[in-house]
Amino acid sequence: xxxxxxxxxxxxxxxxxxxxxxxxxxxxxxxxxxxxxxxxxxxxxxxxxxxxxxxxxxxxxxxxxxxxxxxxxxxxxxxxxxxxxxxxxxxxxxxxxxxxxxxxxxxxxxxxxxxxxxxxxxxxxxxxxxxxxxxxxxxxxxxxxxxxxxxxxxxxxxxxxxxxxxxxxxxxxxxxxxxxxxxxxxxxxxxxxxxxxxxxxxxxxxxxxxxxxxxxxxxxxxxxxxxxxxxxxxxxxxxxxxxxxxxxxxxxxxxxxxxxxxxxxxxxxxxxxxxxxxxxxxxxxxxxxxxxxxxxxxxxxxxxxxxxxxxxxxxxxxxxxxxxxxxxxxxxxxxxxxxxxxxxxxxxxxxxxxxxxxxxxxxxxxxxxxxxxxxxxxxxxxxxxxxxxxxxxxxxxxxxxxxxxxxxxxxxxxxxxxxxxxxxxxxxxxxxxxxxxxxxxxx
Amino acid sequence: xxxxxxxxxxxxxxxxxxxxxxxxxxxxxxxxxxxxxxxxxxxxxxxxxxxxxxxxxxxxxxxxxxxxxxxxxxxxxxxxxxxxxxxxxxxxxxxxxxxxxxxxxxxxxxxxxxxxxxxxxxxxxxxxxxxxxxxxxxxxxxxxxxxxxxxxxxxxxxxxxxxxxxxxxxxxxxxxxxxxxxxxxxxxxxxxxxxxxxxxxxxxxxxxxxxxxxxxxxxxxxxxxxxxxxxxxxxxxxxxxxxxxxxxxxxxxxxxxxxxxxxxxxxxxxxxxxxxxxxxxxxxxxxxxxxxxxxxxxxxxxxxxxxxxxxxxxxxxxxxxxxxxxxxxxxxxxxxxxxxxxxxxxxxxxxxxxxxxxxxxxxxxxxxxxxxxxxxxxxxxxxxxxxxxxxxxxxxxxxxxxxxxxxxxxxxxxxxxxxxxxxxxxxxxxxxxxxxxxxxxxx
Numbered sequence: 001x002x003x004x005x006x007x008x009x010x011x012x013x014x015x016x017x018x019x020x021x022x023x024x025x026x027x028x029x030x031x032x033x034x035x036x037x038x039x040x041x042x043x044x045x046x047x048x049x050x051x052x053x054x055x056x057x058x059x060x061x062x063x064x065x066x067x068x069x070x071x072x073x074x075x076x077x078x079x080x081x082x083x084x085x086x087x088x089x090x091x092x093x094x095x096x097x098x099x100x101x102x103x104x105x106x107x108x109x110x111x112x113x114x115x116x117x118x119x120x121x122x123x124x125x126x127x128x129x130x131x132x133x134x135x136x137x138x139x140x141x142x143x144x145x146x147x148x149x150x151x152x153x154x155x156x157x158x159x160x161x162x163x164x165x166x167x168x169x170x171x172x173x174x175x176x177x178x179x180x181x182x183x184x185x186x187x188x189x190x191x192x193x194x195x196x197x198x199x200x201x202x203x204x205x206x207x208x209x210x211x212x213x214x215x216x217x218x219x220x221x222x223x224x225x226x227x228x229x230x231x232x233x234x235x236x237x238x239x240x241x242x243x244x245x246x247x248x249x250x251x252x253x254x255x256x257x258x259x260x261x262x263x264x265x266x267x268x269x270x271x272x273x274x275x276x277x278x279x280x281x282x283x284x285x286x287x288x289x290x291x292x293x294x295x296x297x298x299x300x301x302x303x304x305x306x307x308x309x310x311x312x313x314x315x316x317x318x319x320x321x322x323x324x325x326x327x328x329x330x331x332x333x334x335x336x337x338x339x340x341x342x343x344x345x346x347x348x349x350x351x352x353x354x355x356x357x358x359x360x361x362x363x364x365x366x367x368x369x370x371x372x373x374x375x376x377x378x379x380x381x382x383x384x385x386x387x388x389x390x391x392x393x394x395x396x397x398x399x400x401x402x403x404x405x406x407x408x409x410x411x412x413x414x415x416x417x418x419x420x421x422x423x424x425x426x427x428x429x430x431x432x433x434x435x436x437x438x439x440x441x442x443x
Numbered sequence: 444x445x446x447x448x449x450x451x452x453x454x455x456x457x458x459x460x461x462x463x464x465x466x467x468x469x470x471x472x473x474x475x476x477x478x479x480x481x482x483x484x485x486x487x488x489x490x491x492x493x494x495x496x497x498x499x500x501x502x503x504x505x506x507x508x509x510x511x512x513x514x515x516x517x518x519x520x521x522x523x524x525x526x527x528x529x530x531x532x533x534x535x536x537x538x539x540x541x542x543x544x545x546x547x548x549x550x551x552x553x554x555x556x557x558x559x560x561x562x563x564x565x566x567x568x569x570x571x572x573x574x575x576x577x578x579x580x581x582x583x584x585x586x587x588x589x590x591x592x593x594x595x596x597x598x599x600x601x602x603x604x605x606x607x608x609x610x611x612x613x614x615x616x617x618x619x620x621x622x623x624x625x626x627x628x629x630x631x632x633x634x635x636x637x638x639x640x641x642x643x644x645x646x647x648x649x650x651x652x653x654x655x656x657x658x659x660x661x662x663x664x665x666x667x668x669x670x671x672x673x674x675x676x677x678x679x680x681x682x683x684x685x686x687x688x689x690x691x692x693x694x695x696x697x698x699x700x701x702x703x704x705x706x707x708x709x710x711x712x713x714x715x716x717x718x719x720x721x722x723x724x725x726x727x728x729x730x731x732x733x734x735x736x737x738x739x740x741x742x743x744x745x746x747x748x749x750x751x752x753x754x755x756x757x758x759x760x761x762x763x764x765x766x767x768x769x770x771x772x773x774x775x776x777x778x779x780x781x782x783x784x785x786x787x788x789x790x791x792x793x794x795x796x797x798x799x800x801x802x803x804x805x806x807x808x809x810x811x812x813x814x815x816x817x818x819x820x821x822x823x824x825x826x827x828x829x830x831x832x833x834x835x836x837x838x839x840x841x842x843x844x845x846x847x848x849x850x851x852x853x854x855x856x857x858x859x860x861x862x863x864x865x866x867x868x869x870x871x872x873x874x875x876x877x878x879x880x881x882x883x884x885x886x
Binding site for chain 1: 840
């Protein structure tokens with residue numbers, strides 16, 4: 001069930017393990033194995049051809065791996081007792097059943113659609129599918145919209161802001177939360193806000209959209225409690241949720257995050273039913289607690305583990321730190337592990353250290369401001385998480401922090417890492433080391 | 444003794460610990476605390492002003508930290524029995540003695556000067572001092588040399604090739620070794636050679652310079668066994684050695700690498716004499732064996748440890764993996780830990796995996812080729828080292844490998860790291876993960 005990262009990685013992996021399996025992928029959309037993360041770059045014109053986002057087509061899966069990918073086929077029911085799924089063929093308009101020996105649920109996430117007056121007007125888009133990508137790019141190329149309002153200040157919101165700026169569209173971001181990107185702390189979010197405002201993006205944070213005005217069925221403005229923002233185009237980027245309803249209906253256990261509960265082999269609570277990707281709950285490796293994160297890296301890893309196990313192998317997926325990264329124009333942002341707002345409950349005593357530095361030696365001309373924040377546990381000295389906001393070259397430093405988390409390093413150990421230095425790349429004391437040293441002194 | 448990274452970091456650190464110490468830095472050159480690593484970028488015109496390389500001047504050390512930096516004062520003898528050093532005031536042309544309670548030797552490295560016919564001609568330079576930097580930049584700006592020959596294909600050789608290319612100078616690199624950069628393996632060196640040749644650099648590797656021809660005292664050509672290369676300018680970048688002669692004369696023990704032996708507190712074999720920076724031997728953390736590496740990061744860390752301890756504190760420096768990085772034009776290169784050529788002795792059974800991939804998602808337009816090679820120990824599965832050659836954004840990935848080495852991770856653990864992904868930054872499976880996975884299957 002599904003046709004993107006987790007599903008198709010699992011299918012390929014199962015095929016590698018077992019040549020004799022009959023493998024069917026059921027995808028309700030028109031595409032399988034597409035690069036959803038690339039959509040904002042296609043809309044923005046950074047990526048020229050839509051075809052580049054279509055990593056593999058159904059025919060290729062058939063020819064190269066004997067995997068049958070049925071597009072426009074939506075699973076509408078799971079019947080574990082009968083080992084069957086009920087499928088709707090969307091083009092033919094009929095339903096049929098398909099039996100399984102092993103079932104993988106990889107139904108991903110679904111967009112939260114705010115039920116606001118006027119939300120059904122033309123010109124209001126999600127950014128989730130290849131069809132959205134096509135339509136938005138055509139609008140950019142042929143309809144020259146003047147003003148776009150993006151509802152939501154997370155990853156998609158930021159990436160779409162960059163896309164619209166590239167076409168010279170006036171961009172506003174409206175967000176219910178008082179900051180951009182809730183998976184970084186407010187102080188780091190403020191840096192991001194400053195950078196976006198400098199690029200000309202208008203930010204209306206702490207201001208929920210309450211309605212959309214329309215003219216002859218087309219969106220004309222987004223309305224908040226404080227103002228009315230004229231808009232030729234609206235993007236709804238108000239978040240996503242695990243797409244786990246079918247699983248729940250079938251009696252498959254969900255976790256506390258609302259996503260499907262799986263063990264480290266990606267088994268659900270029901271025999272012969274597996275799940276992977278954005279629809280499943282995983283473990284936050286810093287705390288060992290249930291965690292839901294929607295990223296292609298985790299989905300692919302989980303798909304690989306599920307596919308290996310379905311193919312008779314023995315693989316496991318321990319969890320994730322929630323390492324994520326993006327950029328908007330010239331500003332980069334990344335994070336991993338726990339942030340201060342995660343720790344507000346008081347279960348762990350923590351401290352943080354923030355270093356305002358530069359992406360490389362100050363005298364090197366590509367040097368840009370970079371802020372690194374690290375968080376650690378008082379007493380044990382253990383690193384708990386990190387966040388980075390800065391210019392080109394800043395955000396990929398988060399991988400060192402992710403590796404340090406995996407290793408369970410203390411801040412002191414991080415401060416002593418043998419990191420690379422040359423003037424175009426870093427400072428003699430890489431700012432990660434300086435942040436870790438300062439953090440260590442507080443733990 | 445000394446006035447750059449190790450010496451001045453130690454001086455500052457000792458001052459932080461003890462306000463009452465009388466601290467004197469003795470530097471034979473005209474500058475203290477200068478960014479030697481920045482010299483090629485100043486020569487190339489990437490860094491516009493020489494002043495930017497002069498991080499702090501002697502007056503600043505005096506005013507801000509009450510550290511007396513005596514420039515043009517060279518220590519010519521160490522007398523531990525009398526707790527004195529003999530100093531030559533180079534401008535006054537006289538010698539005098541200075542007593543010490545604690546002495547830090549931070550005399551750095553010295554250039555290997557090949558004793559070849561014609562090596563004394565005008566127009567032949569090392570790239571070591573601020574004076575070299577000044578002179579070379581003036582030549583670039585005012586004398587428009589047509590052809591430069593660089594003898595030596597290591598860091599300085601590569602960085603100077605970039606500098607000369609920026610001025611439109613025709614560049615040849617002559618190297619005795621059959622590859623560029625002996626601290627990467629030959630297969631990775633070949634990638635670097637290809638990239639440099641594409642930039643127009645002529646490479647004559649496996650060809651030692653045997654003499655320099657001159658015309659009226661100025662260099663006219665560099666000669667090898669195979670050819671004569673006309674040259675308006677020659678750079679000698681034939682390597683460096685620890686500058687440990689004075690220490691040896693004073694009876695201070697040297698290690699097997701020829702550098703000063705120190706313990707993890709940076710104490711030498713003689714009481715009250717400490718050493719730090721390029722003149723000392725350290726430990727290769729992968730093997731625990733004596734190791735000599737000349738990098739500003741290690742020198743600064745050692746200086747900090749020495750300064751802390753001299754100031755009455757208790758700090759230690761465990762060793763280094765030899766993490767280094769540089770670029771030449773559009774190609775980046777980095778490495779850490781052991782390479783295959785280090786392992787030729789056969790003490791450790793090893794395997795390697797090399798992944799030819801890209802710096803970010805293939806469909807993103809800034810994507811460039813990147814090759815990652817990882818090496819691990821057969822049996823234990825432990826990661827031993829890594830090397831990266833590739834386009835913009837490739838080389839800093841070495842820091843993840845360095846963190847993994849510090850943590851003693853297996854290749855399998857590296858393959859499971861939660862690394863960041865977004866299309867402008869990486870692939871869903873970061874190539875470090877793919878290399879580690881492939882390596883793991885061989886261990």
